[in-house]
Amino acid sequence: MSENRLVATCLLGLEGLVADELRRMDIKNVEPQNGRVLFSGNQSEIARANICSRYSERILIEMGSFRALSFTELFDNVKKLPWEQWIGKDDAFPVTGRTLNSKLSSIPDCQSIIKKAIVERLKTKYRISWFEESASSVKVKFLIMKDVASIMIDTSGVGLHKRGYRENAASAPIKETLAAAMADLSHIRPFSRVIDPFCGSGTILIESALKALNIAPGLRRRFIAEKWSCADQNAWRTERERAQDLIDRSAEFQAYGYDIDPQAIELTNESAKKAGVAARIHTEVRSIADFSSDLPKAAIICNPPYGERLLDIQQAQDIYRTMGEKFLKREGYSYCIISPDDKFEEIFGRPADKRRKLYNGMIKCQVYMYFKR
Template identity: 65%
Template sequence: MEDTFKLVVPCLLGVEGLVGDELRHMDAQNVEPQNGRVLFDGDAAMLARANLCSRYGERVLVQLGSFRALSFEELFQGVKALPWERWIGKNDAFPVKGSSLNSKLASVPDCQSIIKKAIVERLKQKYHVNWFEETGALYQVQFLLMKDVVSIMIDTSGAGLHKRGYRANATDAPIKETLAAAMAYLSRVRSDGVVVDPFCGSGTILIESALYAMNIAPGLRRHFAAERWEGMGPEIWQREKERAQDLVRRDTGFTCYGYDIDGAAISLTLENAKKAGVISCLRAEKRDITAFRPAGERGNVICNPPYGERLLDLKEAEDIYRTMGTVFAPKQKWSYTIISPDETFEDCYGRKADRRRKLYNGMIKCQIYMYYKS
């Protein structure tokens, strides 16, 4: 395996800058944010570190190469020329998946087949075998065809990085963990601060805020595909896990409060917080939004309120927005960060946001509305 290689972190549209900043903070080299992804250079230790510590990225990929392909023959030869034997052993599994956008080679199944065949032909020559059992470690090959340029990658993460390991169960229409973490960052959550979510659901925003405030690496409680790879031995992962553990701040004084009208959601929030290791700083109870009051000297309200696509009743959603506009009273040292896909949110809420930011919750285009002026 090479000492250093090109790595890629795909991410939700709108958080590329956050991913770039956190990678630089991890000491990644040549960080280059692009549309929906961030490229950087790193070694095996950086590969492990990015998997363990990235709050906003969706997964970590090794980029083997990039080239132009207008025909299946060009695709085949371009893939075959890549150094697959540096990564994939003769017993390892290497399934192929990917996507094609605005490219002449538009058939994804055909591209999958050609890429698989090219890898097999390369490895046949290198290992002098005619058949690959693929019973070993998983090397998930991914390709992206964009405007006739092919990027060929191997996924190091396995399950997406948003799967932190604490949310086995979730309420309807949960917010993605990576997006919740981004909201905590954008809200400038303090290590000694207070975060309140009056629509806490399964507790994702509260838990991600706590992990952020205490600097707990989000990947510490899960495993990654590359842990089984040759050249990515357990000592590398152990070293990076110990590094991440050393950076945890347990004595911060951070507290978060979750409220929801659904008692089952409260139970789920507490259960997930326990799995995430942040139960000591989290309180949750059944309470309606009408009872909310900004108590204390300072705090951040961060929430993903029910909206039309989730409730199937737009009027009910708009009524909730109006109530929020009333109970989320401007108060010095208090801020309110709200995500919604509803273009009429500010009209119902009753005030224009002090700042807005466009982000995606899955495939749903949303706005984050930030209120912090008293």
């Protein structure tokens, strides 16, 4: 099968990380855009990106992109696309999507027109007039923005941040893809030591361990494209074997998680076990007021509780003040802290050496990095 234009969607601010990791996977024609990264590939690259991407939210096949000012234009252009490459005659193909600032503003009407166009195309290709849609599901997605329609197929199914290890979670957990990004920004390596003094469900610790050991985040889950009638099972098997072979079992990585809530510590241990990194993660019930470390080097990475999530603003700022007292400038130590509070640096007690704007769900945050002595 010829190469396709593929799309990795991501949280705003992570486009560069996604582009870099795709290039490291030997994927070609990588092109970062706003909230997504385009690249080229066939089913092997689809499998590789789904299994191995730490920072992407979803991998899509871009079937086509075109201007659509009328339902006739939408229908005609969708019908031209090679749907038979991906949709079998028994496959279900639900259509979902959204429109923004476009003449075609009715989502139900757009869904109906796109569905009808795909049916008409497949009628001609399969020489049948009725589709049972009783087999695997090939999910068609559309985005019509400023009158330009992008028509895509979802290959991931459940979002890629769902690694499979976090069935239960503490209150307001950080998204796995964002935790992985913080580990990357902290330059976590196979020999690193990581501390999270607000470990919650253990997401930052686990994502740091997966990165340090080079464990692909999607190794323990399945993807919707694997179930398609056209799926190349050999490609998926080969990519899983490739990811398995790349695991660095000699890595010396260790992580330490503290939390004032005993239930959070239990959740961390449970999730670490499911992720296969329990031997690398050590936990203890401990308040930030009692924070200390005798490690010669460590990266402190954390998502402290804040007013919009768990506490009132005053309580959150009291925690920031305590962090500033405990997170001292030390040789071999770095601090990576995410917060939506614009006054964080003032309350923490010193300006960050570097800042990066990211989103934790729908909340705009800054990642504050301290590493200078």
